[in-house]
Amino acid sequence: MEKKEILEKLTTAVIEGDKNLARESAQNALTIEIDPLEAIDQGLSKGMEAVGRQFESGESYLPELIMAADSFNAAMEILKPAIEANKQQVHKEGIVLIATVKGDLHEIGKNIVATVMEINGFEVVDIGIDQHSLDIIEAAEKNKADIIALSSLMTTTMPYQKEVIEVLDDMKLRDKYIVLVGGGPVSQKWADEINANGYGETAIDAVALAKNLLNNRKQTVAMD
Amino acid sequence: MLNFLDINERALNGPIMSEKEFDMKVFVPRLKSVTDDYGIRYDKDNPVPSDDKAADNLFEAAVDFMSQVGVFCKDTNRIIQFKRDEILQVLKEAPGRCLAGEGKEAGIFGMRRPDEQKHPWFHVGSGIVASSEEMATNLIEGYASIAESNSISISALDSIRGILVMAGSPAEFYAAIRGIKIGLEAIKRAGRPGLPIMNLISTSASALTAIAASAPQFGLRPTDGWLCGTIAEMKIDFGVMTKVAYLLSSGANVGVETAPILGGYCGGPAGTAVISTAYILMGLLAYNGNYQLHFPVHFRNGCSTGRDVLWAVSASCQAASRNIPMPVIWLGYLASGPNTKMYFYEAAAHILSAVTSGAPSIQTPHPARAVKKDGITPMEAKFGVEMGKAACRLNRQKANELVLQLLEKYESQIMTAPTGSRYQECYDVTTGKPKESYVRLYNEVKEELAGMEIPFERY
Numbered sequence: 001m002e003k004k005e006i007l008e009k010l011t012t013a014v015i016e017g018d019k020n021l022a023r024e025s026a027q028n029a030l031t032i033e034i035d036p037l038e039a040i041d042q043g044l045s046k047g048m049e050a051v052g053r054q055f056e057s058g059e060s061y062l063p064e065l066i067m068a069a070d071s072f073n074a075a076m077e078i079l080k081p082a083i084e085a086n087k088q089q090v091h092k093e094g095i096v097l098i099a100t101v102k103g104d105l106h107e108i109g110k111n112i113v114a115t116v117m118e119i120n121g122f123e124v125v126d127i128g129i130d131q132h133s134l135d136i137i138e139a140a141e142k143n144k145a146d147i148i149a150l151s152s153l154m155t156t157t158m159p160y161q162k163e164v165i166e167v168l169d170d171m172k173l174r175d176k177y178i179v180l181v182g183g184g185p186v187s188q189k190w191a192d193e194i195n196a197n198g199y200g201e202t203a204i205d206a207v208a209l210a211k212n213l214l215n216n217r218k219q220t221v222a223m224d
Numbered sequence: 225m226l227n228f229l230d231i232n233e234r235a236l237n238g239p240i241m242s243e244k245e246f247d248m249k250v251f252v253p254r255l256k257s258v259t260d261d262y263g264i265r266y267d268k269d270n271p272v273p274s275d276d277k278a279a280d281n282l283f284e285a286a287v288d289f290m291s292q293v294g295v296f297c298k299d300t301n302r303i304i305q306f307k308r309d310e311i312l313q314v315l316k317e318a319p320g321r322c323l324a325g326e327g328k329e330a331g332i333f334g335m336r337r338p339d340e341q342k343h344p345w346f347h348v349g350s351g352i353v354a355s356s357e358e359m360a361t362n363l364i365e366g367y368a369s370i371a372e373s374n375s376i377s378i379s380a381l382d383s384i385r386g387i388l389v390m391a392g393s394p395a396e397f398y399a400a401i402r403g404i405k406i407g408l409e410a411i412k413r414a415g416r417p418g419l420p421i422m423n424l425i426s427t428s429a430s431a432l433t434a435i436a437a438s439a440p441q442f443g444l445r446p447t448d449g450w451l452c453g454t455i456a457e458m459k460i461d462f463g464v465m466t467k468v469a470y471l472l473s474s475g476a477n478v479g480v481e482t483a484p485i486l487g488g489y490c491g492g493p494a495g496t497a498v499i500s501t502a503y504i505l506m507g508l509l510a511y512n513g514n515y516q517l518h519f520p521v522h523f524r525n526g527c528s529t530g531r532d533v534l535w536a537v538s539a540s541c542q543a544a545s546r547n548i549p550m551p552v553i554w555l556g557y558l559a560s561g562p563n564t565k566m567y568f569y570e571a572a573a574h575i576l577s578a579v580t581s582g583a584p585s586i587q588t589p590h591p592a593r594a595v596k597k598d599g600i601t602p603m604e605a606k607f608g609v610e611m612g613k614a615a616c617r618l619n620r621q622k623a624n625e626l627v628l629q630l631l632e633k634y635e636s637q638i639m640t641a642p643t644g645s646r647y648q649e650c651y652d653v654t655t656g657k658p659k660e661s662y663v664r665l666y667n668e669v670k671e672e673l674a675g676m677e678i679p680f681e682r683y
Contacts, residue, residue, distance in 0.1 A: 058487075058492075061486075061487045061488065061490075061491045061492060061523075062487065062488045062489055062491075062523070063248070063252040063489060063491055066247075066248060067248070070248075102391070102392075103390065103391030103392045103429060103430065104391065104429075105298075105455055105461070106455075106456070107456075108456050108457075108485050108488040108489065108523065109523065111488075112487075112488065112523060154391060154429050155353050155380065155382050155389075156382065156389050156390060156391040156396060156427075156429045157390070157391045157429065159388045159390045160390065160391075184526060184593065184594075184595060185594075185595040186595075187595065202524055
């Protein structure tokens with residue numbers, strides 16, 4: 001099988017959410033010695049970009065996003081050992097720790113944001129719903145997150161978004177993390193009130209905001 | 225109806241799997257196959273379809289889906305399953321009505337059919353957060369003063385004595401009973417002490433505080449209505465189940481609160497219509513509910529007035545009103561807020577879609593996606609009633625023409641909609657009357673809508 005064909009199959013596997021095809025094509029890529037980073041860049045990521053475009057235009061929805069991300073990850077399981085053996089590194093936009101705050105069981109919006117972020121090159125650690133503020137911070141520390149993304153769908157759980165920021169302050173960790181907030185009752189006004197770094201009205205907004213804030217942070221660090 | 229202990233037993237013994245497996249290996253693929261098998265297709269050019277066969281077909285698809293998929297219990301990771309013949313038996317036995325209210329305000333909330341001229345049950349108000357107790361009292365009294373209102377939703381409180389209400393905290397309980405007291409007092413001030421409150425308990429996120437605040441000494445009556453939520457999509461937990469058990473045992477009205485999300489696991493409009501219908505089955509099967517509050521929304525804009533959601537609303541409302549004896553309050557979440565013309569365009573579109581499709585009840589469409597504190601006024605509630613009465617005079621075909629015209633006015637602005645004014649910006653907080661400027665805007669937009677041949681009553 002030729003390189004071009006394998007790269008196309010990797011793209012197709014992601015677009016169609018076909019995990020078997022993804023694994024098979026990843027293995028074929030290694031067999032004919034395609035650089036694994038090229039297999040990601042020119043194969044898998046192109047599929048993710050296509051799915052991302054379909055999602056933005058309303059042609060596909062959360063299930064297609066999840067299946068695309070699952071296929072991407074299935075291929076990565078095959079490619080990762082080769083990447084490590086080559087002492088290469090997969091480019092990541094950043095690491096996002098995402099959670100729905102304490103007392104809140106809503107998760108579809110969080111799941112959409114998590115998957116869209118993954119599609120856009122972020123490594124996402126999703127610790128789920130009803131998460132205590134201290135557990136969120138502990139997970140961020142453990143996973144070396146750059147961004148903490150907090151979801152709240154009820155007015156009575158929004159205060160826990162504020163609590164996470166306050167506890168980060170108390171622990172002198174506030175400057176370490178970019179904190180983004182979102183969810184139905186959340187607004188820019190609320191984000192400003194609690195000194196969050198940003199508010200994403202939609203998943204696409206959240207991605208753009210995350211990239212922007214991270215770039216600004218990197219530039220600030222470079223200047224220092 | 226199924227015994228609720230039987231539902232408990234199924235939650236303990238049904239097939240076990242992870243939540244992700246339920247979502248991606250059961251829910252999503254079965255929804256796709258049912259939608260394809262039954263040929264459910266979104267028609268963007270007809271947001272209010274007039275096809276009884278299609279409506280009945282959608283109902284059959286929902287029954288098939290429900291019998292294949294069931295309801296997922298998050299606490300046990302098991303599926304509560306229902307056989308097809310059980311579903312059909314429950315539909316035969318369901319009364320299709322609920323008694324609400326006391327004394328002069330007592331009424332039977334029952335069914336309607338598509339194109340029926342009978343008025344829907346008018347459920348007015350909203351649980352949108354009020355910034356203060358005074359504001360809450362004003363709002364609720366204003367809602368209750370609308371003569372045609374049959375039931376009411378009361379405001380939630382997000383703080384008590386300056387202490388933020390956090391979910392599961394004692395403050396949530398104190399705020400809940402305070403909110404109830406305000407609601408009962410406000411309806412008395414409006415001269416309607418028997419009016420049923422049917423969004424209980426808006427301040428309580430947790431089952432524990434909802435049950436605690438429902439104790440009779442805090443004033444609530446079995447003829448009020450309690451909302452018991454579902455978790456998207458088609459999921460339940462022990463907290464809600466315990467609340468349902470309490471309400472069934474105390475003889476209260478059990479309201480099932482459901483909100484399928486277009487763009488989430490439901491996929492597009494066709495899948496959302498199937499799930500929207502299936503949720504009404506779920507209300508009867510898994511909750512023994514005797515009414516339902518139902519609001520399909522779009523994941524991206526959080527509202528119900530894009531043409532895709534309007535289609536899903538109309539299609540599933542028709543499927544349900546023709547085949548499922550469950551009194552459902554159809555609620556729209558709007559992009560725009562009070563004191564804007566766009567609010568009334570969106571509200572008119574949603575009410576036309578729902579009422580002509582047989583909605584047993586409509587609620588005041590919620591402004592600005594219900595996220596703006598004090599972001600609702602009695603004017604929107606009044607419009608909801610007037611528009612609902614006008615819609616009863618129309619059939620689905622006419623409603624479709626009007627909805628298409630209304631969509632032209634607001635559809636392109638949904639993502640940038642104005643959030644409008646707060647109550648205190650367009651109402652006199654002392655007298656509880658709207659300001660002149662809002663009355664003028666209201667009359668202007670009503671004239672505009674009347675010019676489109678929406679048959680408002682003339683006084």
